[in-house]
Amino acid sequence: MSEPLEHPEHPDDLNPPTSADPTPEAKAAAHSRRTFLFTLAVGLNAVVGAVLAVPLVGYLLGPAWRKNSFVGAWIAIGSINDFPVGETRLVDFRSPVASFDDGDTAKVACWVRRIDAQQFQVFAINCAHLGCPVRWFAQSKLFLCPCHGGAYYEDGSRASGPPERGLFEYKYKLDGGSLLIHAGDMPTLATQASCKQKPLLQIAPATEAASTPARSGEWQA
Amino acid sequence: MAGMKQRAIDLYQWIEHRLGLIKPLTAAAEHPTPANNASWWYVFGSAATVLFILQVVTGILLALVYSPSANEAWTSLGILNHTIPLGWYLRALHGWGSDFMIAIVLIHVVQVFLFGAYKFPRELTWIVGVCLLLLTLGMAFTGQVMRFDQDAYWGLGIGASIMSRVPLIGAPLVHLLLGAPIIGGQTLSRFFTLHVFVIPGLLLAGVFVHIWMVLLHGVSDWPMPGRLVRKSTYEREYHELVIKTGIPFVPDAAWKDAVFAAAILFAVMACAFFFGPFGPTGTPDPTIIQTAPKPDFAFLWIYSVLAFLPPAIETPFMLVVPILAIAAMLLLPIFAGEGERHWARRPVAVLMVSVIAVTLGIFTRLGTYTPWSPIMEAWTSEPIPTAYLRNRTPLERQGALVLQDKQCRNCHSLAGAGGQRGPALDAIASRMTEDQIIRQVLQGGGNMPAYGNALNPSETKALMRFLMTLRDGNAPAVDASRQLTSSAKPQPPPPAAPTIAPKSQ
Numbered sequence: 012m013s014e015p016l017e018h019p020e021h022p023d024d025l026n027p028p029t030s031a032d033p034t035p036e037a038k039a040a041a042h043s044r045r046t047f048l049f050t051l052a053v054g055l056n057a058v059v060g061a062v063l064a065v066p067l068v069g070y071l072l073g074p075a076w077r078k079n080s081f082v083g084a085w086i087a088i089g090s091i092n093d094f095p096v097g098e099t100r101l102v103d104f105r106s107p108v109a110s111f112d113d114g115d116t117a118k119v120a121c122w123v124r125r126i127d128a129q130q131f132q133v134f135a136i137n138c139a140h141l142g143c144p145v146r147w148f149a150q151s152k153l154f155l156c157p158c159h160g161g162a163y164y165e166d167g168s169r170a171s172g173p174p175e176r177g178l179f180e181y182k183y184k185l186d187g188g189s190l191l192i193h194a195g196d197m198p199t200l201a202t203q204a205s206c207k208q209k210p211l212l213q214i215a216p217a218t219e220a221a222s223t224p225a226r227s228g229e230w231q232a
Numbered sequence: 233m234a235g236m237k238q239r240a241i242d243l244y245q246w247i248e249h250r251l252g253l254i255k256p257l258t259a260a261a262e263h264p265t266p267a268n269n270a271s272w273w274y275v276f277g278s279a280a281t282v283l284f285i286l287q288v289v290t291g292i293l294l295a296l297v298y299s300p301s302a303n304e305a306w307t308s309l310g311i312l313n314h315t316i317p318l319g320w321y322l323r324a325l326h327g328w329g330s331d332f333m334i335a336i337v338l339i340h341v342v343q344v345f346l347f348g349a350y351k352f353p354r355e356l357t358w359i360v361g362v363c364l365l366l367l368t369l370g371m372a373f374t375g376q377v378m379r380f381d382q383d384a385y386w387g388l389g390i391g392a393s394i395m396s397r398v399p400l401i402g403a404p405l406v407h408l409l410l411g412a413p414i415i416g417g418q419t420l421s422r423f424f425t426l427h428v429f430v431i432p433g434l435l436l437a438g439v440f441v442h443i444w445m446v447l448l449h450g451v452s453d454w455p456m457p458g459r460l461v462r463k464s465t466y467e468r469e470y471h472e473l474v475i476k477t478g479i480p481f482v483p484d485a486a487w488k489d490a491v492f493a494a495a496i497l498f499a500v501m502a503c504a505f506f507f508g509p510f511g512p513t514g515t516p517d518p519t520i521i522q523t524a525p526k527p528d529f530a531f532l533w534i535y536s537v538l539a540f541l542p543p544a545i546e547t548p549f550m551l552v553v554p555i556l557a558i559a560a561m562l563l564l565p566i567f568a569g570e571g572e573r574h575w576a577r578r579p580v581a582v583l584m585v586s587v588i589a590v591t592l593g594i595f596t597r598l599g600t601y602t603p604w605s606p607i608m609e610a611w612t613s614e615p616i617p618t619a620y621l622r623n624r625t626p627l628e629r630q631g632a633l634v635l636q637d638k639q640c641r642n643c644h645s646l647a648g649a650g651g652q653r654g655p656a657l658d659a660i661a662s663r664m665t666e667d668q669i670i671r672q673v674l675q676g677g678g679n680m681p682a683y684g685n686a687l688n689p690s691e692t693k694a695l696m697r698f699l700m701t702l703r704d705g706n707a708p709a710v711d712a713s714r715q716l717t718s719s720a721k722p723q724p725p726p727p728a729a730p731t732i733a734p735k736s737q
Binding site (some may be wrong): 075117119137140159172201 | 394398417525535546
C-alpha cells in the first residue's frame with residue numbers, strides 16, 4: 012500500500028534493530044537447517060491437526076448420520092374405542108425418540124381419522140408446506156394451516172394453498188384393542204422415517220374413502 | 233497539584249512503555265480524514281458498532297439467568313420478566329437493541345451502496361460488511377429461538393421444512409439443524425451455541441477486520457458527480473485530499489458519530505422502557521395447536537414471500553434465490569470496483585435500492601396482517617350482519633346458517649369481518665352467476681378447496697339462495713353467452729327488486 016495515511020511511527024520503534032546484524036537473506040541462508048526443521052514441524056502439525064480434526068468433525072456432523080435411535084418406534088396412542096368411526100380426533104403422545112431435556116417439546120400431536128372398524132388414517136400435525144400445525148374443521152371436512160393457508164381434505168390429500176402434497180401419514184397397526192403408530196423423525200419432506208410404505212410425493216389415492224360413511228364426493232375420481 | 237499531574241504522566245509512561253498500545257491507538261483515532269466526509273451520513277457504521285457492544289453486554293447479563301434447556305428456557309424467561317429485578321428491562325434492551333441493530337446495519341449498507349463507497353480500494357471492506365450483515369441476521373434468527381416459545385418452536389419447524397427441500401442431503405441437513413430427530417433440547421443447545429459463541433465470535437472478528445480496513449484506507453470521501461474512481465489514481469487523489477482538507481477524525485468528525493450513537497442508545501432505552509420486552513408467547517408445547525406462528529419483524533417479509541410462491545417454483549426459489557442474492561452482494565465490488573460514485577450518476581443503483589426497499593416494505597406490511605391465512609375462529613366469532621338477513625326467505629336464512637357453519641367465513645369476509653384468503657362475499661352475486669358459484673363451491677379451484685364432500689344437496693341449495701342475495705345493490709351477474717343463445721328478444725337482467733343494499737343500512 013502506498014501509505015496514504017499518516018500513520019504514526021511504527022510500534023517497531025520500541026525495538027530498534029541493531030545495525031550490526033547481517034542482512035535477513037544472509038541470516039536465512041545461514042539458518043537453512045532451522046528452516047528445514049521448521050518446515051518439518053509445520054508438516055508434523057498438519058498431520059496432527061488432521062488426526063485431531065477427524066473426530067471433531069465427526070462429532071459435529073453426528074446428528075446428520077442416521078442412528079438407530081432416530082428411526083423411531085411403535086407407540087400406542089390409545090384404545091380404538093376412543094375413535095368413533097367417521098370422526099377425526101386430535102391425539103397427544105410423547106415422542107419415542109425424545110431426549111432427557113426435551114421438556115414439552117417431546118410431546119407430539121397427530122390427527123387420527125377412523126374410516127371404518129379396521130381402517131384408520133393417522134396424520135402428522137405438521138403442514139406439508141412448512142411444518143405449521145394444521146387444524147381439523149369437522150363441518151367443512153378440511154384441515155387448515157394457520158401459517159400460509161394450506162388446506163387438506165379429510166383423507167389428507169391436498170385441497171388448496173401452497174403445499175405441494177397431502178399431509179404426512181404415520182404407519183399404524185391395530186394390536187388387540189389399541190392403535191399403534193410408528194413415530195420417529197419430525198415429519199418434513201425429507202424425513203418421513205415412519206412413512207416408508209407411502210409414496211413420497213402423494214399420499215396413496217383415497218380408494219378406501221369410497222367405503223366411508225360420508226358421501227364420497229363428486230370431486231373424487 | 234503539579235506533583236499529582238507529574239505522577240499521572242509517570243504512570244501513563246510506565247504503562248505505555250510496557251503496553252505500547254495507547255500511542256498507536258490515539259494516533260489512529262486522530263488520523264486525518266477529508267473534511268467533506270465529516271457528515272451526518274457517515275454515522276451509521278459507528279452506531280452499529282455501539283449497538284453491537286450493547287447487545288454483547290446485555291446478552292452476557294441475560295446469560296446470568298437464562299437457562300438454555302428446552303425444559304427450562306421458557307420458565308427462565310418468565311423469571312427474568314417477573315421475578316428478577318430489572319430482568320424485564322434487560323430483556324427489553326436486548327430485544328429492542330436487536331431490532332435497532334438490524335435497522336442501522338441495513339441503513340449503513342444502503343448508504344455505503346448509494347455513496348459508491350464499496351469501490352476501490354474498499355472492495356474487501358464491503359465484502360466483510362456483507363458477511364457482517366448476514367451474521368447480524370443470523371443473530372436475529374438464533375435470538376428468536378432463544379425466546380423458546382411457540383413462535384420459536386414453529387419457526388424452527390419452518391427452518392427444518394425449508395432444509396428438508398434440499399435435494400439428496402435434505403434429511404441429514406434437517407438432523408444437523410435440529411441436532412436430533414425432533415425439535416427439542418439439543419436443538420435449543422445448538423442454537424444457544426450459535427447465538428452465544430459462534431456468531432458473536434465471528435462478528436467480533438469481522439468488526440475488527442472491517443474497522444481495521446476503514447483505518448487503513450481512510451473513510452471514503454464525499455462522492456462528487458463526475459469524479460471517477462480509477463485504480464491508478466484514486467489513492468493518490470485521496471491522499472492529496474487528506475493533505476489539503478484533512479481534519480483529525482477525533483474529535484472534528486467523530487463528534488457527530490458520538491452524538492448519533494448516544495441518540496440511538498437513548499432510543500433503544502426509551503423503546504425498552506415504554507414498550508417492554510418481546511414475549512415470550514405460549515409455551516413451546518407442540519400439542520397446543522391453537523396458534524398462528526409468526527417470525528420476528530426482520531423475517532416477516534420472508535414469511536410473506538413463502539405465502540405467495542406457486543408450489544411448483546417454491547423449492548427452487550427457496551434454495552437458489554438466497555444464494556444468488558448473497559453472491560450478487562459479495563461480488564458487487566469486484567464487478568463495479570471503479571467508475572462513478574455519486575448516486576445522481578448511478579440510476580440503476582438508485583432504482584435497485586428503491587425497488588428492493590418498496591418490495592421488502594410491502595411484504596413486511598403484508599406479514600403483519602397475513603391476509604392469506606384463514607382466520608380460524610371467524611366462523612364462530614363473526615355473526616352474519618343483520619342487514620344481510622333482513623327481508624330474507626327462510627331458505628335464504630338457512631343458507632346463511634350453512635355459510636356460517638361450513639366455516640366459509642374463515643376465508644371469506646362479510647361486511648369486513650372474516651378471513652381475507654378468498655374474495656369478500658358482500659357482492660358475490662353481482663360478479664358470478666348461480667351456476668358459476670355452484671361450480672366454484674362444489675369443485676373448488678383457484679385456491680379454494682372443493683366442498684362437494686362437505687355439502688349435501690339441500691345445504692348447497694340453501695347456501696346458493698343466500699349467496700344470490702349478496703349483491704350490494706348491484707344487478708345480478710348474467711352469463712353473457714346465455715343472452716346470445718336466447719331467441720330474438722334478449723332478456724334484460726331482472727331488477728334487483730327485493731334485495732336491500734346492506735351497505736345503506
